[in-house]
Amino acid sequence: YPKVAEFLQHTKEKAAQHKYVRMIFGQKRRLPDAQTMEWGMDSDLRMNAARALRQAQNFVVQSVAAWIMSIGTILVNHYLEDRPELDGQMVIQVHDSGTWEIAMFNQSPHTPETFLTRIVSNDLNQVAADIQYIMEVRTIEYIKEVFGVDFNVPLKFETKILERWG
Numbered sequence: 001y002p003k004v005a006e007f008l009q010h011t012k013e014k015a016a017q018h019k020y021v022r023m024i025f026g027q028k029r030r031l032p033d034a035q036t037m038e039w040g041m042d043s044d045l046r047m048n049a050a051r052a053l054r055q056a057q058n059f060v061v062q063s064v065a066a067w068i069m070s071i072g073t074i075l076v077n078h079y080l081e082d083r084p085e086l087d088g089q090m091v092i093q094v095h096d097s098g099t100w101e102i103a104m105f106n107q108s109p110h111t112p113e114t115f116l117t118r119i120v121s122n123d124l125n126q127v128a129a130d131i132q133y134i135m136e137v138r139t140i141e142y143i144k145e146v147f148g149v150d151f152n153v154p155l156k157f158e159t160k161i162l163e164r165w166g
Helices: 002-018 043-081 121-147
Strands: 020-022 028-030 088-094 097-102 105-107 116-118
Touching: 002 020, 002 043, 020 043, 028 043, 043 088, 043 097, 043 121, 097 121
Parallel strands: none
Antiparallel strands: 020 028, 088 097, 105 116
16 A cells, blocks of 8 residues: 555654644644654664654554544434433443443333333344444544545444343
């Protein structure tokens, strides 16, 4: 991927020149130790400069991924808030993975109010499809609308339905 290598090299050059990098949503990472690597540099200076240049490259990629996941998570949360019958909430998020717990209980019209019955699994499949759509499509639409950033690659977010997680 020559364009990726070019982008990462350009990122290192910008970091060395400006002592910071900025990701596509505007967040800035200061890197005071970033500088062009030269022969004969002091080993401590060289090690600090190399670390700062790696941090520059990681920041412009990983911070965007974190923002995408955070924005998608917020949009899924709004979806769940609009559907209180699902009794759903995020349990955990780690990097690019999220686990939501969807209780999916409804009150049965033929029993006392405290008795709850499960919604059929087809509805759960629809919820999973909705979450996948939000993460893959609505998140990108939101980013374009709010930040003016248009991605030219699709997002992929795999969903699985499990009885228990962990």
